[in-house]
Amino acid sequence: MNATSDLTIIEQCRISPPPFTIGHRSMPLTFFDMTWLLFPPVHHTFFYDFPHSKSHFLETVVPNLKHSLSLTLQHFFPFVSNLFVFTVPDHSGLIKKPEIRHVEGDYVALTFAESSADFTDLTGNHPRKCEKFYPLVPHLGKAVKTSDYVSIPLFSVQVTFFPNSGISIGTTNHHSLADATTRFRFLKVWTSMAKFGEDRSDILTRAPPIYDRLIDIPKLDEKKLKETKLESFYQPPSLVGSGGDxxxxxxxxxxxxxxxxxxxxxxxxxxxxxxxxxxxxxxxxxxxxxxxxxxxxxxxxxxxxxxxxxxxxxxxxxxxxxxxxxxxxxxxxxxxxxxxxxxxxxxxxxxxxxxxxxxxxxxxxxxxxxxxxxxxxxxxxxxxxxxxxxxxxxxxxxxxxxxxxxxxxxxxxxxxxxxxxxxxxxxxxxxxxxxxxxxxxxxxxxxxxxxxx
Missing domain, CATH: 3.30.559.10 (Chloramphenicol acetyltransferase-like domain)
Known part of the structure; x- marks a missing residue:
């Protein structure tokens, strides 16, 4: 196990959807998505009371979150995909629009950790040092740069156990992946899968996620693509150093x-x-x-x-x-x-x-x-x-x-x-x-x- 300050890494794993439920899929970004290409990642942390032992956490929470996340990802393929940003013009002299691309075997990095930090302090409303929260959110993962494109994972999760006190679920996503509405729908399905311990795909029957690019305005796509300095796109910034005073x-x-x-x-x-x-x-x-x-x-x-x-x-x-x-x-x-x-x-x-x-x-x-x-x-x-x-x-x-x-x-x-x-x-x-x-x-x-x- 690796230890950093108050945090000890218990397990790092890769969660994929059930085999052959997604296959090879891709989805181009719209100008709404491209607006966020160069913005920092989005980090959220959810704290829960969990006054139980570490063995109870390892035996019940860990396997349940792995399984429920896998089931959820089959319905939300962009969350288990990579962002591809093309940096070289094609034969027509234009740079291809960035896209979200999934291939069989792609995964979400899921980290389980243990923290000795004060759970009560972290969950208060009073002023707390910003840096106390940084160990609780995961990195997106390293970008891969080739001669033609840069690719980077879009979503990652960290679950942190506070002995006999609580649990935090930290999520990180590239902003071009989703806005608050899309992220909310994903989390609603995941929490339902975890809570009821089964494939709750029925909750998606009435309103499954829509991935068709219903917003197709080439003029705006082209303008946003020209305005965005894709040559500077690589590894998103880190929270380290953002806290200060x-x-x-x-x-x-x-x-x-x-x-x-x-x-x-x-x-x-x-x-x-x-x-x-x-x-x-x-x-x-x-x-x-x-x-x-x-x-x-x-x-x-x-x-x-x-x-x-x-x-x-x-x-x-x-x-x-x-x-x-x-x-x-x-x-x-x-x-x-x-x-x-x-x-x-x-x-x-x-x-x-x-x-x-x-x-x-x-x-x-x-x-x-x-x-x-x-x-x-x-x-x-x-x-x-x-x-x-x-x-x-x-x-x-x-x-x-x-x-x-x-x-x-x-x-x-x-x-x-x-x-x-x-x-x-x-x-x-x-x-x-x-x-x-x-x-x-x-x-x-x-x-x-x-x-x-």
Whole structure:
């Protein structure tokens, strides 16, 4: 067994679907997927109470997770595939679109480990060193570079046992593989397979994953392919070195707080057409972050970037079971001095509402301005992005040990983004995960709590 700090590797294995259930398959990326080619991997960790011995873990959990993952992968072939990015033009002088490719024998790297870290500390909401979480998420695996292409695994899993305390399930995926909706569907099937101890393929009968590339817009594919610097595509970055002085903490906006914020907006800005739980949550968090910054310059700009799911907004609509990425960026920009001011929250809500309304109510369809979607990224500004959505209940992922005790999006550490999910105690609450330097986190916590009194 290999040991690193508080972590001891118990077993490293390769999980494939049952033989001959997938065969050789390939699926080209769309421009929605290619947007994420050069982004860091996505890391999530699910913590569960598991007050049992190591022998019980090895005898029951380990074989069950291996078997249930294998059964699940036969229905979600991209998760057990490799991403192929071509770097040399073909005979026509064009570079072929990247694709997800599966061949018989491909596998998901599954690691079982044991940790002596404090399970109670890791599953709290209070500030904790970001680096404490890095041993709990797996690497994707090494990229393979040839003269014509680069290939890299798309998904990996690590299961960590905390003696007599709990279990964590750490997942890592390349962002071009899936958005939150696709990842949620995969996990729902896997947890069901594990909990009920049998092939639950019947739960997929009504809405199996859809791998047909229903979104085929060559003009946008070509533009995105030209914009993406594929020559720099190789090994995705690692979390090592991302922590520094940063801590992660969780804040909860209860439904009563959200309703109070919405009432404030409706009362003071009756002209705003679009006010939702999501917009008031993001606006409140954003204004608190601006006020927590140590130094604010008059001409500095702040940008908030979030993704709008396009499945139901395309013409014709794409089914909810469509697998891959299907989101459009919505970018809101404001001066730091305004956002951190007395009316920063209300101004942000107005901008969010206008941005969403303009995008989803475009009379020519949501794809009308798709070629300009990413122009806003070029604006020199302090950028904050959103990972996740409160519409998906990740706390409901039950492998048979009960609901999730704590859910963390570890990959926000790469760029100090924000994670958002529905609350553990109530799906009407919103749980916000943040990663900041310790002094800023302390300032943010005070501002956040005072604003809700």
């Amino acid at each position: 940063k801590v992660r903490a969780t804040f909860v906006l209860a439904r009563t707080n959200i309703d109070r914020l919405k009432k404030m907006v409706v009362t003071q800005l009756p002209e705003v057409e679009y006010v939702s739980s999501f917009t008031v949550t993001c606006s409140y968090i954003w204004s608190c972050i601006a006020r927590s910054q140590a130094k604010i310059c008059k001409d500095d700009l702040e940008q908030f970037i979030f993704t709008v799911d396009c499945r139901s907004r395309l013409d014709p609509p794409v089914p909810a079971a469509y697998s891959g990425n299907c989101g459009a960026p919505c970018i809101v920009t404001i001066k730091s001095v305004v956002l951190s001011g007395e009316n920063g929250f209300l101004t942000a809500v107005k901008l969010f509402g206008e941005g969403i309304t303009k995008m989803v109510n475009n009379k020519d369809g949501i794809l009308k301005d798709a070629e300009k979607w990413h122009d806003g990224f070029k604006v020199p500004a302090r950028k904050i992005g959103i990972a996740g959505t409160p519409k998906l209940d990740f706390y409901a992922m039950d492998f048979g040990w009960g609901k999730v005790k704590k859910y963390e999006t570890i990959s926000i550490d790469y760029n100090s983004s924000i994670s958002i999910t529905s609350g553990r105690e109530s799906t009407q609450d919103v749980e916000i995960g943040l990663c900041f330097p310790s002094l800023q986190m302390k300032a943010f916590g005070k501002i956040f709590n005072v604003g809700l009194v």
